[in-house]
Amino acid sequence: MLRDGVVNACGAIYPEVxxxxxxxxxxxxxxxxxxASHAIHPHKQAIFMSATASSTATAAPAERREQASPSSTVxxxxxxxxxxxxxxxxxxxxxxxxxxxxxxxxxVATVLFTRFLKFDAVDPAWPDRDRFVLSAGHGSxxxxxxxxxxxxxxxxxxxxxxxxxxxxxxxGHPEYGHTPGVETTTGPLGQGLANxxxxxxxxxxxxxxxxxxxxxxxxVIASDGxxxxxxxxxxxxxxxxxxxxxxxxLFDDNGISIDGALSLADSVDQLKRFEAAGWTxxxxxxxxxAAIAAALEKAQTSxxxxxxxxxxxxxxxxxxxxxxxSSHGSALGxxxxxxxxxxxxxxxxxFEVPADILTAWRKAGERSKGAHxxxxxxxxxxxxxxxxxxxxxxxxxxPAQALAAxxxxxxxxxxxxxxxxxxxxxxxxxLESLVPALPEMVGGSADLTGSNxxxxxxxxxxxxxxxxxxxxxxxVREHGMAAAMNGMALHGxxxxxxxxxxxxxxxxxxxxxxxxxxxKRVIHVMTHDSIGLGEDGPTHQPVExxxxxxxxxxxxxFRPCDAVEAVECWQLALEAQNRPSVLALTRQNLPQLRQGxxxxxxxxxxxxxxxxxxxxxEVAIFATGSEVxxxxxAKVLLAARGxxxxxxxxxxxxxxxxxxxxxxxxxxxxxxxxxxxxxxxxQGWDAIIGSDGVFVGMTGFGxxxxxxxxxxxxxxTPEGIAAAALSxxxxx
Ligand SMILES: Cc1ncc(C[n+]2csc(CCOP(=O)(O)OP(=O)(O)O)c2C)c(N)n1
Ligand SMILES: [Mg+2]
Numbered sequence: 006m007l008r009d010g011v012v013n014a015c016g017a018i019y020p021e022v023x024x025x026x027x028x029x030x031x032x033x034x035x036x037x038x039x040x041a042s043h044a045i046h047p048h049k050q051a052i053f054m055s056a057t058a059s060s061t062a063t064a065a066p067a068e069r070r071e072q073a074s075p076s077s078t079v080x081x082x083x084x085x086x087x088x089x090x091x092x093x094x095x096x097x098x099x100x101x102x103x104x105x106x107x108x109x110x111x112x113v114a115t116v117l118f119t120r121f122l123k124f125d126a127v128d129p130a131w132p133d134r135d136r137f138v139l140s141a142g143h144g145s146x147x148x149x150x151x152x153x154x155x156x157x158x159x160x161x162x163x164x165x166x167x168x169x170x171x172x173x174x175x176x177g178h179p180e181y182g183h184t185p186g187v188e189t190t191t192g193p194l195g196q197g198l199a200n201x202x203x204x205x206x207x208x209x210x211x212x213x214x215x216x217x218x219x220x221x222x223x224x225v226i227a228s229d230g231x232x233x234x235x236x237x238x239x240x241x242x243x244x245x246x247x248x249x250x251x252x253x254x255l256f257d258d259n260g261i262s263i264d265g266a267l268s269l270a271d272s273v274d275q276l277k278r279f280e281a282a283g284w285t286x287x288x289x290x291x292x293x294x295a296a297i298a299a300a301l302e303k304a305q306t307s308x309x310x311x312x313x314x315x316x317x318x319x320x321x322x323x324x325x326x327x328x329x330x331s332s333h334g335s336a337l338g339x340x341x342x343x344x345x346x347x348x349x350x351x352x353x354x355x356f357e358v359p360a361d362i363l364t365a366w367r368k369a370g371e372r373s374k375g376a377h378x379x380x381x382x383x384x385x386x387x388x389x390x391x392x393x394x395x396x397x398x399x400x401x402x403x404p405a406q407a408l409a410a411x412x413x414x415x416x417x418x419x420x421x422x423x424x425x426x427x428x429x430x431x432x433x434x435x436l437e438s439l440v441p442a443l444p445e446m447v448g449g450s451a452d453l454t455g456s457n458x459x460x461x462x463x464x465x466x467x468x469x470x471x472x473x474x475x476x477x478x479x480x481v482r483e484h485g486m487a488a489a490m491n492g493m494a495l496h497g498x499x500x501x502x503x504x505x506x507x508x509x510x511x512x513x514x515x516x517x518x519x520x521x522x523x524x525k526r527v528i529h530v531m532t533h534d535s536i537g538l539g540e541d542g543p544t545h546q547p548v549e550x551x552x553x554x555x556x557x558x559x560x561x562x563f564r565p566c567d568a569v570e571a572v573e574c575w576q577l578a579l580e581a582q583n584r585p586s587v588l589a590l591t592r593q594n595l596p597q598l599r600q601g602x603x604x605x606x607x608x609x610x611x612x613x614x615x616x617x618x619x620x621x622x623e624v625a626i627f628a629t630g631s632e633v634x635x636x637x638x639a640k641v642l643l644a645a646r647g648x649x650x651x652x653x654x655x656x657x658x659x660x661x662x663x664x665x666x667x668x669x670x671x672x673x674x675x676x677x678x679x680x681x682x683x684x685x686x687x688q689g690w691d692a693i694i695g696s697d698g699v700f701v702g703m704t705g706f707g708x709x710x711x712x713x714x715x716x717x718x719x720x721x722t723p724e725g726i727a728a729a730a731l732s733x734x735x736x737x
Contacts, residue, residue, distance in 0.1 A: 079365035081294045084119065085111040086349045087154060087358045087366065089322055092146035093345060094355040095168035095175070097336045102169060102177070105319040105332035106144030108345075109291070110226060110257050113315050116297040117255065118151050119369040121305075123221060125377045126156040126370035129185040132399045132497060133380050134373075135221045136188050136204045140197025141228035141257060142178040143334065149175045152186040154363065155370030159185045166356055181495065181523045189495050190523050193515055195234030198254065199485050201225040202240045203492020203501070205252040205310070206467070206477070210447065211498050213473035215395050217383055219498075222305075225254045229262050233271055236515075238282075239485025244310045245283025246480075248469035253304045258291065258314040265330045279312040291315030322349040398445050398498040401526065401582050408579065411442035413604065415572040423597040424568055428590040428630065429532040431568035433458035435575045440464065440475070443579065447493065449477035449503035451486050456592075457504025457532050483509050487516035487529070494525040500579065502528035506538075507589050508547040510554060520585035521559040527585040528578045534564065534589040535684035535707075536719065537631050542709030551629075552688040554587050555658050561586040563657050564683075565608065566615070566633035569599035570656050573608040577657070591631045593712055598634060598654075607654075611661025612672050612693075616640055616652040624650035624730045625676035627693050632682040632702075632721065639682075639726035646731065651676065658689065678733045684721050699729045 088111040096102035107114075118124075123135040139148045146168065152160035159174055167173035174184040178192030188204070191197035204223045211219040231237055244252055256275065260267045276286040285307055289296040297315065304311040320332025324344035337345065346352065353359060358366075384392060397404070415438050426434070440446050440461045448464060450457045460476050467474035479486035483505050490501035505513065510531055520527045536546045554562045561581055563574035571590070578586035598615060599607075607613045612627070616637050624643060628636040633654045640650040653672060655661060661669065673679070679694040680701065681687070687700040694700065701721055708715060716722055731737040 079362050081112070081115060083362050084154075084365060085115040086322070086351045087362050088114060088147060088150040089349060090346070090351050090353070091150040091153065091165055091356065091358070093323075093337055093342050095146050095149070095165050097339070097342055098166060098355070099169040100336050102146060102336070103143040103334045104146065104323075104337055105261075105326075105334070106141055106228065106257060106259075107147035107150060108321045108323065108327075108332070109259050109317040109319045110144065110147055110255075110315070111321065112292045112294055113255050113257075113297050113317070114147055114151055114226070116294050116301065117224060118155060119366075119372070120298060121301050122224060123373045123376055124155075124370075125373050126152075126186075126367075127158060128377065129157060131377055131380070133219060133221050136201065136208075136223040136496065138188055138191065138197045138201040138204070138223065138225045139179055140191055140201070140225050140231045141194070142191030142197065144226070144228070144257075145175070145177065145179050147226070148179055148187065149184075152184070154358070154366035156367045157186045157370075162356060189492065190519055193519065194228070194230040195236035195240070196488050196491075196516060196519055198225055198227045198231050199236050199240035199488030199516070200492035200495060201252060201254075202244045202249065202485070203489030203494075204496045205244065205249040205492075206247065206472075206489060207493040207496035207499050208251060209247075209249065209472040210467065211496075213471075215391070218380070218387065218395060222251045222253060223249075225252070226257060227254055228257045229259065229267050229271070232256065232273075232275055233262075236484045236488060239480075239482035240488065241279060241282045241284065241310075243479065243482060243485055243489065245279075246469070247467070247472075248283065248308065249310045250307050252310040253301070254310070254312050256312060256314045257317055258288065259317045259319040261319045261328070261330050261333065263330060263333055275314055276312070284310045284312050286312040286314065288314040288316060291317035292321065324348055394444075395498075401497065403579060404443065407442040408439070408576065411438040412572055412576045412606075414438050416569060416603065419568050419572075419597065420600070420602045423600050425594050425596050426568055427592055427594050428565050428567070428571045429456070429458045429530075429592065431565070431571035432530060432575065432588060432590055433461065434568060435572040436461050439575060439579070443500065445498060445500045447475050447477065447499050447501050449479050449486065449490075449501070451479045451483045451503065451505040451509070452481045453505055453532075454478070456506070457530050459502065459504040459530050477503070479503060483512035484516060487513035487520075487527075490527045490529075491516055491520045491523070491525060494520070494527045495523070500526055500528065502530060504530040504532060506545060506547075507531035507534040507550050507587075508545050510547070510550050510587065514553070517554070517560060517585060517587070518557055521557050524559060524583040525585060526579075526582055529585070529587045530590065531587055532590045533592045535591070535631060536703070536715040536721075537684060537712045538592045539712035539715065540709055543706040546707035547685065548703045548706060549686050549688070551589060551683065551685045555689050559584045561657055561659050562589065563587065563608070564589040564630035565656050566628070566630055566654050567595055567598045569597065569603070570608055570654065573606045574656055576606055577608060577660070589630060593631065595631055596634050598637065608656040609660065610668070610672070611657045611659065611664055612653050612655040614651055614672065615654040618649040618651035618676075619644065620649050622651040622674060622676040623648050623734065624678045624680060625653060625674050626650055626680045626682060626726065626730070627653045627655050627690075628682040629655050630683070632684055635716075635721065635723055636682050636726060638723035639730070642723050642727040643730060646727070646736070648730070648734065648736070650730065655693065658692075662692065678730050680726065680730055680733070682721065682726055684716070684719070699733050701726050701729050
């Protein structure tokens with residue numbers, strides 16, 4: 006195998022290929038302004054890019070392929086060098102960025118984008134486009150160059166020139182929602198690969214329902230770093246298990262990471278690793294367009310997910326830095342760039358792409374127009390109900406009436422026959438109505454299905470044999486699960502929800518953070534949300550997790566206090582189209598505090614008075630989840646001492662903080678003593694109770710014991726609350 010020292014020497018592995026590619030454009034004898042037409046080009050390369058849009062009228066893979074056309078041709082190397090030049094120029098101008106990866110992967114990306122990827126540059130939102138995920142987000146200039154060259158309207162040359170500047174659409178790392186054509190936000194290594202697994206799941210699932218309308222591939226470029234991250238193991242294992250054969254990973258197998266040669270830290274045989282996970286894997290010369298095309302061609306009909314390890318030279322073309330970590334993450338410098346231009350035969354000023362090369366690229370951006378038109382036609386001829394259902398789901402619009410009816414039904418059942426139950430059970434009770442009403446909901450659990458209560462009675466499991474199932478057994482893979490859920494939400498047409506224990510939100514956190522950053526509706530059911538889980542002990546008892554999750558911007562953290570709040574919180578999570586949610590739910594039973602018919606979603610305010618004071622309140626008790634019932638009991642104890650108290654349930658801090666100030670003030674009120682109760686740490690509570698407020702909760706880790714003993718031990722009891730209030734009032 007090619008590794009270590011060998012791989013680092015520029016041109017040492019594939020001197021022939023290197024020389025051939027470097028020679029591209031050497032025959033250009035004069036400078037040509039972009040926009041001007043000209044004919045001076047090397048025609049000696051074996052591989053040419055057609056400048057004629059190929060017929061892409063059908064989705065059949067063979068017909069999607071672009072045919073080399075001898076008439077109007079631009080050499081592959083010239084097209085790839087356009088990427089290299091834009092990447093090094095943009096990084097140089099910004100004096101910041103990562104030129105090595107785009108220069109190394111330019112050949113692979115050129116073949117993919119000009120001959121295989123199904124996309125339409127002027128319609129980045131086409132639902133049946135192939136997804137392209139740049140998991141190695143540090144190579145953002147590769148993606149930006151591709152978007153510019155293929156003609157995404159937003160990605161102008163000016164934007165390339167403003168790489169990494171404030172307000173540009175060429176952010177440091179690719180950001181979903183910020184730059185059209187960017188399918189997911191990447192940068193934290195491994196996430197993109199796991200997102201792609203979710204996208205591939207979404208594709209298969211939707212294809213089972215919308216046959217002929219959803220039928221696309223998911224391509225990923227992943228680096229050594231992506232594959233070293235633990236999340237990649239979870240992702241590839243899940244993909245292999247589900248036989249996601251339309252997922253194709255192009256591994257930038259350059260043997261280099263930031264510290265130097267990969268051999269410093271890694272000796273995994275990636276091919277064997279992927280094969281062991283149920284993938285097909287091969288290794289190719291990532292600078293040989295014919296080999297790249299052949300591998301991609303073969304991948305089209307695979308019955309398993311595909312890994313193509315592309316041996317490349319990082320910083321390809323840079324005279325002294327190619328093959329070295331020094332090309333990874335900083336501007337190459339004027340001298341090195343001058344040398345690279347010579348080596349690559351790219352004799353054009355910074356940021357200039359000659360017209361014929363740009364034209365050939367733009368044609369590539371139009372390659373799938375036929376396929377797009379054919380798809381539009383298929384959509385219009387679809388049964389009208391099915392079509393509107395597809396369009397609704399892709400737009401992320403909820404079936405408002407069905408949702409309202411499902412929520413009303415649950416509430417009416419609870420009003421008619423109030424039930425004491427754990428909020429995880431209440432969540433399942435709500436799901437029994439919500440899941441049938443919202444076909445876009447796809448549930449799951451990381452091997453805690455019976456504990457998380459996320460699978461309703463009628464839900465079928467998704468499997469390689471039947472992708473129509475709406476329940477995913479993610480296995481014990483919380484991180485991969487959370488990132489795959491992001492990918493499903495990004496794909497569109499699906500609202501993913503899944504479950505694990507709240508304490509393991511730490512294992513999901515990087516993906517939850519990205520869902521929040523991207524503004525995607527991903528719903529995490531996290532049960533066993535406090536010491537209330539009891540005997541499993543402090544390893545399983547979250548204490549800091551609510552605070553840690555509340556610290557993530559744009560994430561809604563719900564902690565319902567009973568079955569009615571549980572369904573209200575579910576409704577709010579589903580309606581939050583542009584942000585993820587966590588539902589923190591109990592293992593232990595709770596009384597139903599909300600009784601009677603109440604159509605209003607009180608949780609929508611974030612906080613509301615659940616038990617009013619008799620007369621003027623001296624004490625205001627704010628509590629969440631399982632502690633609300635305890636607070637209500639404390640109110641009774643205080644009343645017996647002649648002290649009037651009110652109780653406010655705070656199911657969602659974030660929604661409460663977003664309420665208008667007057668509404669917030671009204672809820673917080675004027676009581677002398679403001680007391681917060683939550684079986685967790687105090688952090689974050691001062692925003693409600695003030696720094697002089699009293700907090701009853703946890704100051705350290707829990708312990709292993711029956712939960713009632715733990716509540717007693719830690720003083721999270723009606724007596725404990727009453728004593729704390731009395732003490733603050735000076736009446737203890
Ligand atoms: C989770 C995570 N850890 C660390 C980093 C910082 N980082 C960026 S790229 C990189 C490794 C670079 O090696 P490789 O992935 O092989 O990329 P190449 O240098 O070949 O382009 C690291 C550690 C990161 N982006 N994400
Ligand atoms: Mg690398």
